[in-house]
Amino acid sequence: xxxxxxxxxxxxxxxxxxxxxxxxxxxxxxxxxxxxxLGLAGGLLFALVxxxxxxxxxxxxxxxxxxxxxxxxxxxxxxxxxxxxxxxIRLSPLTAVALxxxxxxxxxxxxxxxxxxxxxxxxxxxAARSTGLNAFHTLASVILPQAVRNVLxxxxxxxxEVVKLTSIASVVALPELLYSADMARSITFNASxxxxxxxxxxxxxxxxVRLISRLERRIxx
Amino acid sequence: MNAFLETFFKPNLIAQYWPDILKGIVVTxxxxxxxxxxxxxxxxxxxxxxxFRITPINxxxxxxxxxxxxxxxxxxxxxxxxxLPNVGISIxxxxxxxxxxxxxxxxxxxxxxxxxxxxxxxxxWDAGRSTGFAYLGTLAWIVLPQAIRLTVPxxxxxxxxxxxxxxxxMVIGVPEILSQATSAQSFSGNATPLMLGxxxxxxxxxxxxxxxxxxxxxxxxxxx
Amino acid sequence: xxxxxxxxLSIAGLRxxxxxxxxxxxxxxxxxxxxxxxxxxxxxxxKSTLLRCCNRLEEPTAGVITLGGVxxxxxxTDINAMRxxxxxxxxxxxxxxxxxxxxxxxxxxxxxxxxxxxxxxxLGMAALERVGLSAKAKSYPSELSGxxxxxxxxxxxxALEPSVMLFDEPTSALDPELVGSVLAVMRELKAAGMxxxxxxxxxxxxxxxxxxxxxxxxxxxxxxxxPERIFAAPQETRTKAFIAELTR
Numbered sequence: 085x086x087x088x089x090x091x092x093x094x095x096x097x098x099x100x101x102x103x104x105x106x107x108x109x110x111x112x113x114x115x116x117x118x119x120x121x122l123g124l125a126g127g128l129l130f131a132l133v134x135x136x137x138x139x140x141x142x143x144x145x146x147x148x149x150x151x152x153x154x155x156x157x158x159x160x161x162x163x164x165x166x167x168x169x170x171x172x173i174r175l176s177p178l179t180a181v182a183l184x185x186x187x188x189x190x191x192x193x194x195x196x197x198x199x200x201x202x203x204x205x206x207x208x209x210x211a212a213r214s215t216g217l218n219a220f221h222t223l224a225s226v227i228l229p230q231a232v233r234n235v236l237x238x239x240x241x242x243x244x245e246v247v248k249l250t251s252i253a254s255v256v257a258l259p260e261l262l263y264s265a266d267m268a269r270s271i272t273f274n275a276s277x278x279x280x281x282x283x284x285x286x287x288x289x290x291x292x293v294r295l296i297s298r299l300e301r302r303i304x305x
Numbered sequence: 306m307n308a309f310l311e312t313f314f315k316p317n318l319i320a321q322y323w324p325d326i327l328k329g330i331v332v333t334x335x336x337x338x339x340x341x342x343x344x345x346x347x348x349x350x351x352x353x354x355x356x357f358r359i360t361p362i363n364x365x366x367x368x369x370x371x372x373x374x375x376x377x378x379x380x381x382x383x384x385x386x387x388x389l390p391n392v393g394i395s396i397x398x399x400x401x402x403x404x405x406x407x408x409x410x411x412x413x414x415x416x417x418x419x420x421x422x423x424x425x426x427x428x429x430w431d432a433g434r435s436t437g438f439a440y441l442g443t444l445a446w447i448v449l450p451q452a453i454r455l456t457v458p459x460x461x462x463x464x465x466x467x468x469x470x471x472x473x474x475m476v477i478g479v480p481e482i483l484s485q486a487t488s489a490q491s492f493s494g495n496a497t498p499l500m501l502g503x504x505x506x507x508x509x510x511x512x513x514x515x516x517x518x519x520x521x522x523x524x525x526x527x528x529x
Numbered sequence: 530x531x532x533x534x535x536x537x538l539s540i541a542g543l544r545x546x547x548x549x550x551x552x553x554x555x556x557x558x559x560x561x562x563x564x565x566x567x568x569x570x571x572x573x574x575x576k577s578t579l580l581r582c583c584n585r586l587e588e589p590t591a592g593v594i595t596l597g598g599v600x601x602x603x604x605x606t607d608i609n610a611m612r613x614x615x616x617x618x619x620x621x622x623x624x625x626x627x628x629x630x631x632x633x634x635x636x637x638x639x640x641x642x643x644x645x646x647x648x649x650x651x652l653g654m655a656a657l658e659r660v661g662l663s664a665k666a667k668s669y670p671s672e673l674s675g676x677x678x679x680x681x682x683x684x685x686x687x688a689l690e691p692s693v694m695l696f697d698e699p700t701s702a703l704d705p706e707l708v709g710s711v712l713a714v715m716r717e718l719k720a721a722g723m724x725x726x727x728x729x730x731x732x733x734x735x736x737x738x739x740x741x742x743x744x745x746x747x748x749x750x751x752x753x754x755x756p757e758r759i760f761a762a763p764q765e766t767r768t769k770a771f772i773a774e775l776t777r
Contacts, residue, residue: 087392092384150518153465154510155503156472159483163503166487170312170496210586211623211682215637215689216613225636229627244375245466251377255476262380275388282380289375297371301420 094276101268101277108264109284115178115250115260119185120243126186127193132223134198152191158252160184165256177258181250189246196238200231237299244292248285261285318497322489326501329485330509336399336481337468340406344467345460347407348414353444355419366415373412378470381405386477398477410467417459421452458521465513472506482506535598537562537724538583538693543592545578552578554748556592560693565725567735567756570745571771576728579745580695583726584615597692609641616686620698622678624670630657630681631666634688642689656684660714676707680714687718694718696727732775736760744768 134145152160165180175183204227212222232239254263261281268277355366373381386401396404425448433443475483486502536559545553552575560566568576581587583594585601585608594601601611624633631653638649657663660680670678679699686694696715700708712734719725719738727739735742736756743753744763752759752768760776763769 091388091391150511150514151507154507154514156469156483156506156510158472158475159503159506162475162483162487163499166490167313167496167499171309205623207619207621207623208625210617210619211625211685212636214584214586214612214615214617215685216609216611216641217637218609218641221640225640226625230625233627248375248377251379252473254379262377262383265380266383269383269387273391275384275391278380278384278387282376282384285376285380286372290371293371293375297416300416301423 090274092275092279094274097268097272097274097276098280101265101272101280104264104268105261105277105280105284108259108261108281111259111264112247112250112261115181115253115258116247118178118182119189119250120246122182122186123189123193123246124239126190127197130190130194131197131201134194135201149191149194152187153195155188157184157188157249158255160188161252161256177253177256180256181253181258185246185249189242189249192242192245193239196235196242197231199238200235201227203234204230237296240292240299241296244289244296247289312496313500315495315497318493318495319501322485322493322498323501325485325489326482326498326505329480329482329502330505332399332474332479333471333481333509336403336406336471336474336479339403340410340468340471341464343403343407344410345414345464347411349418351411351415352418352422353449355415356422356444370412370415373409374416378405378409378467379473379476381409382473382477399474399479401477402471402474402479406467406470409470410464413463413467414460417456417463418452421456422448424455425451458517461513461517461520465510465517469506469510534561536560537597538726539593539595540583541593541595543579543582543594544590545575545582545587546590552748553582553589556748556750558743558750560724560726562724563722564740565719565727565738567739567742568726568728568745569730569735569742569771569775570751573747574745575748576745577697580617580697580726580728583693583695584612584617586617613637613641613689614692616683616689616691616694618679618682618686618694618696618699620701622670622675622682622702624678624682624685626670629667629669630662630673630684633670633681634685637685638688652688653684656688657681659687659717660684661710674707675703676710679703679711683711683714683718693724693726696725696729698728698730700729700731730775732760744771746771 130145130149134142134149136142136145161181161184164175164184165177168175168180208226208230209222212226217225250260251262253260254266257263259267261284262278265277265281269275351366351370355363382401382405385396385405386398389396389401429447429451430443433447434440438446471479471481472483474481475487478484482502482505486498486505489498490496538558538560540556540558543553543556543558544551556575556579558566568579570576578587582589583601585594589602592602596611596614599606599611601608624630625636628636631650634653634656635644635646635649638644638652639646642649644652654663654666657666660683662677662680662684665673665677665681670681673681683694683699699715700711703711708731712731715725715727715734716738727734729735739756741753742756742759744751744759744765744767746767752763752765759768760772763772
């Protein structure tokens with residue numbers, strides 16, 4: 085028992101690792117502030133394109149979205165970071181992460197938006213178009229507000245996933261939260277810094293996870 | 306164009322390394338399969354347990370589920386992988402990966418099954434009990450079949466997302482697809498093995514994603 | 530010989546197919562200004578499709594539709610501008626749930642016509658006044674009864690000052706006691722001189738207010754004429770059967 089506490093909950097080591105870990109937390113926050121808006125915007129773009137009138141465009145978009153949902157994000161990241169240099173494209177860890185995340189999260193957000201748009205009844209399109217509103221205004225004023233409201237829990241839930249996903253950036257040495265904690269671990273040969281990082285993730289995300297459960301249960305009933 | 310093919314699709318490298326990638330595919334499938342079976346069963350078990358409404362047990366379940374849904378899987382993997390040997394428990398890396406992913410899937414699955422059980426109309430319980438079924442009988446024969454049907458799309462989605470995390474095995478040395486691909490890439494100094502690895506994942510998972518899309522349209526999870 | 534006024538809405542040779550199924554098989558119709566044309570027929574006869582083709586919510590497969598002399602099918606026609614001149618009222622109201630009654634009525638005025646918020650609200654309140662719901666301007670659709678929602682929908686179309694109004698089964702989704710309020714508004718519109726095309730089975734309304742009744746079946750106009758004649762003495766066998774069924 086004592087050994088467990090020593091290995092995982094060593095307060096002394098945690099306090100020594102804290103500065104490094106907090107620096108990593110800051111990097112994680114910055115990363116989130118970049119990739120989440122990118123993903124939300126990209127997802128909207130993907131969704132709108134996948135609703136195009138042209139069957140060819142729709143097909144290409146759906147194949148692309150399914151492709152990026154099928155490839156594990158870590159694989160995509162490694163490919164962008166380590167594979168592209170062979171083709172002459174060398175990206176910084178941050179850019180590589182941003183690109184890989186953009187492709188992956190936009191696909192997931194895109195599917196959520198698309199489900200939301202489809203959940204808005206046809207009658208709303210009819211009504212708006214029959215009063216002379218063009219496609220842009222119909223989407224912006226009538227359809228999207230209702231669509232987003234319908235899928236808000238899914239959007240929030242996916243955003244939590246994106247925050248958790250930032251931890252894989254540690255694999256390409258981006259000094260975010262997990263990387264910093266792991267670095268402290270390798271110096272101290274003790275897992276407590278990572279437990280500290282876990283605690284920080286819990287503080288950030290536990291309330292949101294609880295909220296999502298409650299929202300999902302309310303919708304299901 | 307030629308340079309592109311040379312970089313990502315060099316034929317002799319494809320021939321040289323595809324057996325390794327294949328080995329990786331086998332490992333990935335084995336771990337994924339084990340995770341899905343164990344994770345879903347455990348999740349279902351926890352949801353059923355929760356339906357007994359024994360408060361202390363429920364509290365434990367909720368704490369477990371919330372923790373494993375809020376933490377990034379890689380964080381848990383590293384804690385287990387690096388921490389356990391130092392307290393005398395040594396498990397092989399593939400077991401660590403399997404264990405962590407199973408617990409994560411179980412946590413998500415429990416919430417989904419639980420929501421499903423809650424959304425079966427109360428009248429179904431009444432019907433079961435009034436025709437002589439005891440609690441477990443009603444649950445097993447009447448409520449669960451309906452609950453599970455409702456949960457097919459979210460469960461499929463979540464299962465796919467979590468099994469893709471088998472790629473995290475690369476970080477702790479599990480010889481799955483990504484590990485094989487990145488080792489081969491460093492040995493050969495060429496990105497072809499990496500491309501092979503990516504394609505292997507695509508071939509494995511696109512059918513599952515397409516299946517998920519199909520199931521979603523079939524069993525639309527009712528949103529207002 | 531009296532000089533007939535030029536038709537305000539003119540349909541010639543209208544055909545519409547959905548895939549292999551031909552729903553409209555050649556409709557010719559000329560609606561005079563201020564005329565109330567009432568369309569009846571069995572379900573599947575193409576009545577709704579006919580209405581929806583008039584403002585191109587459905588794209589006609591063939592034929593010409595002219596509104597006030599403007600060819601709606603021509604490439605150069607700005608369909609969004611023309612749609613403001615054709616008001617449409619739907620069976621399921623289709624109010625925007627996330628906006629108040631006034632918001633519903635003024636949306637197109639603000640976004641398409643480009644009116645300022647205060648101008649739009651003035652016009653919107655006037656339209657709501659006409660349907661008797663100015664008191665409910667700040668209410669959301671979920672707070673209104675079916676009849677009130679439909680009247681707001683009528684105000685939404687009216688606010689754009691259309692030349693023609695299309696009504697697609699406006700009272701079919703309403704509880705019987707709410708039907709009267711909507712029909713009253715429609716009667717008032719007729720009295721004020723609006724040109725109206727109505728698909729409905731409210732026969733009493735047709736008898737009182739319609740200038741012409743058209744019987745449609747299988748995508749074609751079978752018979753048309755003054756309501757007294759159609760209801761009392763239909764000529765075609767199909768018309769007779771339908772009327773008999775209705776008045777049973």
